[in-house]
Amino acid sequence: MTEAATTETPVTASFRLRFHAISDVGRVRKDNQDSGYAGPWLLAVCDGVGGAARGDIASSTAIGELRQLDEQPGSGDLLVRVTDGLHEAHEAIAGQVDQDPALNGTSTTATVALFDGNKAAIGHVGDSRAYLFRDGELSQLTTDHTFVQTLIDEGRITEAEARVHPHRNLILKALDGLHEVEPDVFALELVPGDRLFLCSDGACGVLEPARIADVLSGGSPEYAAIELVRASLEAGSSDNVTCIVADVLTEEQAAEQPPADPQVVGAAAELKRRLPRTLFRGHRSGDTGELEPVAAEIPDGVDFAIRADPVDPEAYRYAPRPPARYAWTKRILALVVVLGVLWVALASAYWWTQQQYYVGDHDGHVAIYRGIPGVPGLSSLYKDSDVPVDSLEPGLQSELDDGISVDDYDQAKDRVAMYAHQAQNAEPSE
Incomplete structure (x- = not known):
C-alpha cells in the first residue's frame, strides 16, 4: 500500500469486529475458486473465474494483496485506501498473467469492507455481495455488476426471475489484470449491534433475502457463517460457497471475548497437499470440511462438446455472450443470406410470369x-x-x-x- 498510509495518525476506534469466515467447495465443483479473508480491520471475498485459466489463482492473488489493508487505518481517506487496494490486486493479477500466459482470461470478483473502528469503506467489483443486518432488517449494500442486474434495473425482469435466468452469471466487471475497472466505493457508518455479511454468489445466488435475514438474526458469527453455507448447499447451490459474518461490538463487549486471529479461507488457504474431503455437517458438529462432489446435471440443449469437455464448468461462466463485433458480423451475414434467398425467390417468380x-x-x-x-x-x-x-x-x-x-x-x-x-x-x- 502507499507509504503515506503508514505515517497517518491512527483514528480512535470506538468499536471492534468479531468475525468468522468459511469457504466450501460445494457439491459440484472439483476445485474451490473462491478466496476469503477476515481480520480485525478487513473483510474480503473474491470469487475467481477462469476454469482452465485458474480462477483460484486470480482470487488468491487478489486476497494476497487486499489482506495488506488489515491494519488499523490512519486519519487518511478510507475510500482511497480501498480503491488503491483493489487496483493493487488488479496489477498483481496482471503480473501473474505476464509470468504465465496460460492464465490469460482469469479474473475475480472482489467485495471488501475496510473497518476503522467507527465506519467501514465498502469496495465492490463483480457479483459477490455485502449485506448489512441492522435492527432485524437486511439491506443489500452492493449492486451486482451483471447482465441480469441491468435487466432488473430496466424493469424487464424481477429479482426472482434473475435467480433462474440463463445468463445470471454473466459478469460485466471483474479484476482481470487487463481491463481497467472503476470499483464501486462508498462509506458506511456503523453502530453497535450491526452485523456485516459478505459472500460469493454461491450463497446469494440461491438464498432469498428472507432466509439470509433469518439466519443472521441469531447466534454467533461462526454459527451464522456455517449455517449460511449449509443453507446455500441445501438450496441447491452448484457453486463454491464463501461466507463471512462480522459483528460490530463496543470496546466493553469485545473485552469479554478473546481476540480472534485473522482467517484466510478458500483457494488462498489451500495446502499443496489436498486433505481428504469430508461431508459438511454444519454447525451441529463444527465440521467445516468440503462436501463430497457429485456429478453436475447438464441441462438439455447444451452443446455436446461442453458435455464432453473435462474442463471445470466454471470456464463457461463468461461464455454466454461473445464480443459485440462478432455478434454484429453474424447478424449481418444472416441478413445477407435472408436477402439472397428473397432475391432468388422474387427472380424465380418474375421469370415464371414472363413465360405466361x-x-x-x-x-x-x-x-x-x-x-x-x-x-x-x-x-x-x-x-x-x-x-x-x-x-x-x-x-x-x-x-x-x-x-x-x-x-x-x-x-x-x-x-x-x-x-x-x-x-x-x-x-x-x-
Whole structure:
C-alpha cells in the first residue's frame, strides 16, 4: 500500500469486529475458486473465474494483496485506501498473467469492507455481495455488476426471475489484470449491534433475502457463517460457497471475548497437499470440511462438446455472450443470406410470369401480352395485330378487356388468327 498510509495518525476506534469466515467447495465443483479473508480491520471475498485459466489463482492473488489493508487505518481517506487496494490486486493479477500466459482470461470478483473502528469503506467489483443486518432488517449494500442486474434495473425482469435466468452469471466487471475497472466505493457508518455479511454468489445466488435475514438474526458469527453455507448447499447451490459474518461490538463487549486471529479461507488457504474431503455437517458438529462432489446435471440443449469437455464448468461462466463485433458480423451475414434467398425467390417468380401469355385489347386492336393479366409491372405488350376489337362479338370484347389467358405463345397466335377470321366474316357484304 502507499507509504503515506503508514505515517497517518491512527483514528480512535470506538468499536471492534468479531468475525468468522468459511469457504466450501460445494457439491459440484472439483476445485474451490473462491478466496476469503477476515481480520480485525478487513473483510474480503473474491470469487475467481477462469476454469482452465485458474480462477483460484486470480482470487488468491487478489486476497494476497487486499489482506495488506488489515491494519488499523490512519486519519487518511478510507475510500482511497480501498480503491488503491483493489487496483493493487488488479496489477498483481496482471503480473501473474505476464509470468504465465496460460492464465490469460482469469479474473475475480472482489467485495471488501475496510473497518476503522467507527465506519467501514465498502469496495465492490463483480457479483459477490455485502449485506448489512441492522435492527432485524437486511439491506443489500452492493449492486451486482451483471447482465441480469441491468435487466432488473430496466424493469424487464424481477429479482426472482434473475435467480433462474440463463445468463445470471454473466459478469460485466471483474479484476482481470487487463481491463481497467472503476470499483464501486462508498462509506458506511456503523453502530453497535450491526452485523456485516459478505459472500460469493454461491450463497446469494440461491438464498432469498428472507432466509439470509433469518439466519443472521441469531447466534454467533461462526454459527451464522456455517449455517449460511449449509443453507446455500441445501438450496441447491452448484457453486463454491464463501461466507463471512462480522459483528460490530463496543470496546466493553469485545473485552469479554478473546481476540480472534485473522482467517484466510478458500483457494488462498489451500495446502499443496489436498486433505481428504469430508461431508459438511454444519454447525451441529463444527465440521467445516468440503462436501463430497457429485456429478453436475447438464441441462438439455447444451452443446455436446461442453458435455464432453473435462474442463471445470466454471470456464463457461463468461461464455454466454461473445464480443459485440462478432455478434454484429453474424447478424449481418444472416441478413445477407435472408436477402439472397428473397432475391432468388422474387427472380424465380418474375421469370415464371414472363413465360405466361394472354390475349387482350391494345388501343382498340387485339394484341398478345406477356405476363399476368391485371397485374401492373408483371404484364407487357408482346405483339400487336390489325384486328379491330369492335369487329368482334360484344361478349368477346368484354373478355379481351379483362385479358384471355392461354397456355403458350403458339396458342395466343392461334387465338388472334381465329379472331381475325371472325372479324372478316362479320364485315357486311356488298
